[in-house]
Structures are given as C-alpha cells and as structure tokens.
Amino acid sequence: MSKRIRIIEGTWNCSSCDTKGILARHKRCPNCNNPRELTDDESEFDFGDTDAATGKSLREGVTDEKALELARAGVDWFCAYCGASNRGDQPSCKQCKAERTQDAKALGEKELPGPAPRPVPQRGASKKGTFTKVGLVVLGGLFFCCFGTMIYGVWMTRTSDYPGQLVGAEWKRAVIQERFSPVTLEGWKDELRLQPPRMPIDGSGEFAGVQNIRSCVSSRRGTRQVADGTRQVCRTKTRKKACGTEEKCQTRDKGNGFREEVCKDVTRYCDESYEDCHDETRYRDEPIYALKCSYDAYQWKEVARREASGRDGEPPRWPELSMKGEDRLKREESYKLLVEYEKGGRQQAPLELKTEKEFLAWKKGQPVSVTVTNGGEVKQLLPR
Template structure:
C-alpha cells in the first residue's frame, strides 16, 4: 500500500506546510507538539525511498514526557533531551474515508451562522429559453379568462313531469322476483371458469449475476501518527451477467362454462309512458305543468332547467344555466359582469357581487 508524506503547521510561529518527517519546526525550532494535526495535500507524492519508507512504517512518533520533544518510533532515546522513552505517549493514529482526509491544517468547525457567514459566490442560474417562456405564457393565457360587461337579453325556463303507467312486462333473470309469474325455464351459461387442460414445454432466457472475482481499490487513508499517510484499500466482489436457456412447462387453461337455470317471467312494473312539459320566459313565473292521471298512472321524475341569455356591447351572446334561486334575481336589461374563457370551449360564469 502506498505511503505519502503529509504536512503539519507550527502552532508556535505559524509556519505552514512543514514536512511530516520533520519533528521540529524549521523556522522556530519548536518541537512538534502532541496532538498536532497532520494533513495530506491533494498532490502529495508517493514515498519510494527505502530509508524514508522504513521511517514511515516504524510506527507513530512518541512525545518525550520530560521535554515534550517528538521522536521517531524507531529511536529509544529522545531526540531533544536524550532521555529514554519510558512511558512517554505516542502520537495518535486515525483512519479516514476518502472524503474525510484532511487536506490542510485547519480544524473542521461547525458552519457559521447565516448572519455571520461570508457571502457565498452567486451561482449562475439556468436561464429558461425564451421559446419555453413564450409557450408556457401562451398556455396560461389560453386557460385563463377575461371579464366582460353584458346585459341580460332573455331568460328561459322549462319544467317537465314524467308520467308512468303500471303495465305487464316480460323479463328474464336467474330467479323469479316476488310478484313475478314464471313462463318458462331453461339451462344457460351463467359464467366461465378457467380449468387446467394440459402443460406445454417452453424455453426462456434467464439472466443471473455471477461473481467473477474481486476488485481492490483505495477507500481511504491512515494517519500513521508520524507525519505520513498510508493508503487504505478495500475489496469488493465483481460480477458479470450470464444468460442460460431454461426449460419449463407452461400451464394451458380452457374456459369451462358454468350452467344455471334461467327464468322467463311476467311482472307488473311502473315504467315511463309520457313526459308533460311547461316552458316560459322572464314574463312568466316558472311553474310545473298540470298532469292528468288515470287509475293506472302516477308521476315519476321531475326535470327543471333555467337558462339566462346575455349580450355584450359588441353584440356577442352568451348563455348560462343556473339554479332557480339565481334565475329569479335577473331580469332583461339588467347589467352584469361575466367571466368568459379565452377559448370557446370553456364555461361562462356570472360574476356575483360581493355581499356586504
């Protein structure tokens, strides 16, 4: 695994980028202190010299408990005062992922508060093409509406009452309802069910992921505690997709009918026979038509429709279907405001005045 020489910054005089192998600051001669932050520049070259490699692989430097000098692991006496190592502590080591490797001597701190943070460089925003803006604007315009001043030109209404009579009808069903009189019965297909008929041999292409080996890659770096960093490697399996022909049996089904007894019968029902209409305009209040019934007739559903017709200053006409309570508010000649869609397929609406 490759080893690269890191750097450290002198906390005493501020000298930046001191070589990892140097245990004293080349500027002020202060010993490298315990816990100094080692970092690995992006362009740090791989160490190839054998003596340098041996120094890096010997282990973490130790800090003399007598004079605080930093001494390489391979040496048993302090490089500063000559004392034996004894119980002197060693510099710490640390494993980093690729994204976490320190690249400078600054400690990582929490991000500053927004009020104190320096203004970030403005990012160049992607500019929407003019034709896209025009297209969106055109669609929004078409889907929008406009207000039109108009007057009530006419008001039409119509009401209808359905007349039903009670008569005998002939029906068919899978059972005879109450009141029905059976005429005949027969066996008929009511439904179908799938029944397994046989199997047929088929082939198909099947894919599968097969491991072909392993890949070793650099996944981080280890701070060796002596101003050097060693690449950390990880392995992961490598796969390829292989295909094979697989034989299988496909089930074949048939549709098998389900039989049941069906009945034909007669029964009396109330059914629509006629519709009586009443129509009018603003000069006549809406009313229901008079319906004359005999002994075997009754009223059925009721239908009502109210339509207001408008004309604007250009002579263009509009119509709006409204409920009865709104229909009664408007009279011919009354000024109103309409909300009219810009496309003809839209719905015209009356702009109601706001209630105080």
C-alpha cells in the same frame, strides 16, 4: 489474509524560490536552504495518484532506512518563533534552537478514505437489462402523465369571482301520464318465482308480479376461471459469487510528509447468471350457461306527455293533462340562468337551478357577482 505495508513519501514546493517536488525528508529547500514553513504551499504534501479500484498509491514505496526513520518520528511541528518545520521527535527547533512550546502548531495523523466498496453479495437478484430500463421509463412516463393530469384537474376546479349580469333565463316543465301496463320481460329461471300482479290504487301500491314463465333457452350467463394445467416459467437472474481475490489498500497520513499504506487481499465477487424456474398454474375462461325465460309482468309506461317552456320574464306554469282511471302523473321541471361576465373579454355560461323559488329570485339584467371555475363552470351567483 496477509498484509503488505509500504511507506509512501510525499513532496512539497518551496514558496521562496519556486522549487517543485522536494522530497518530504528535506526540511529545508535544497536549492535556497529556506526551511519549510506553515504556509498553504509548503505545509501540503503531494503524494501522486492512486489506483481508483484498489486505493493503492502509484508511487514506489520508501526503502531508504533514513527516510523510514523520519516516517517513524511522529507528526511534524512548526516553531512558534521562526515558523520552521521540525521532526516530531525533536524537542527544540533545528532552525532557531527555541524549545518546543504548547503553542507550536503541528500537523496530525489521519485515516484517508479507501476505494469505493463493491456491492454486497446478494442472492437471487433479478437481472437488470433493457426490459428494466424500459419499464422504468414507462413507469416514469405514467407517473408524470398521471401527476400532470391530476394537477390540471385541480387547476380546472379552482374558482375566481368576476362582476357580471344576468342576460337570460329559461324554464321547462312537463307532466307525464303513466299507466300500469302488461309487458313481456326476460329473466334467469332460477331467479323467477310465480307471483300474481297487484294493481295500483290511486297511483300507488302496485306489484309487477311474475306470470306465465315460458320459452326457456340455455344462454351464456357469464364465465369462470378454471385450472388448465401447468407450465414452467423461467426467469434469468444474477447472483454474486466468489471468484478469487483482489488487492485493497488503506492509507494513513502520518502528518510528516509520509503515508503508511496497508494492502491486503480480499475476496472478489462476480455476477453469475442462472435460470430460476418454477411451475405456474394456467387458467382459462369457462362459460357458464343457465336457462333464460320469458315471462309476463307489469310496468309503468308513458302514455301521454304535455310540455311547457318560457324565457326571461315569463312566469313558470304547469301544462294541463287530465288523468284517467288508475293512471299516475309525474312532473319534471328544469330552470336555467344565462350569466355574462368579464374574464379576458365577455364570457357567457349557464347556471342550472333546482327549484322555482331559486329561479324567481333573479331577474334579467340584474348585476351579479359570478364565481366561475377555470374550466368555465358557474358555481355561485350573488347579487351586487
């Protein structure tokens, strides 16, 4: 891997007479004879453009031996007395003959950044195309959709307190009579075991039983996946492959108006497409059949119901229903308050209560403090 070294000469602009593009080898302006000084305009050199891909300077390299000698002289320094620019190997100022002192300012050598490196060779990288871009768009859309839904859900559950009052109350109660009655049911034969029923005593202790298993028919019980051969699946992928060489250059600023450019040939890599194929097992759904049978058993069945309801100041009561034999009674009850509050205008919302004790603690017209979600659900009432 051979190296090629060039010296690139910069240019500077005279701030005294506005002469442009003075070669770095001149420490004085060829037009006005003013020395180059440590100013923003004169201390900075212009080296022209470089090739972005290779880092190589687009200027011709210096071949003049006198200029090459200046490039090797070291970093320039500026006289602490008169400010003139001097060669790095000069012990005294060429302008005022003052000796170089420790407080004489000097430029410095520095490595300059080279061209951006190419991607590191990889094997088996999936080919990026329209599908990948579409996939990213879809995933991004799903993410923002889900994220937005989550934020909205959180906002809907946030609560605030408002002044209000109770404008209504209602209750409902029901008494249900149930009887342990014979029924015909269906079940899978391998899960059924003949057992006699047991009748309830005082409405409890019953057992449904399984009797007279009959009329068994083969029925679809579910599905299972079974292997159904293989198929070859191929995906187009890309990998990096050496495909010759390319020139890359690194530059070092010598601090005296010259740059040293080192260029060398490095391996160049190109994308190569290939098919990555492998066998993939295929599966299919296979139905599972079993015998489904009818059988006799017992269940609690509703035979009678009595309901009662009331509003506002009417006290809750249970409806009357007499029980016969080994029947049993079930009770159901619900209580609800209607709350009115101020939230950008008058709003009304119900509040479900669980017990009669909670319900009786509130009266219609009572002022309350209402805790409501942004979704309009009443979470809590407190007296005011």
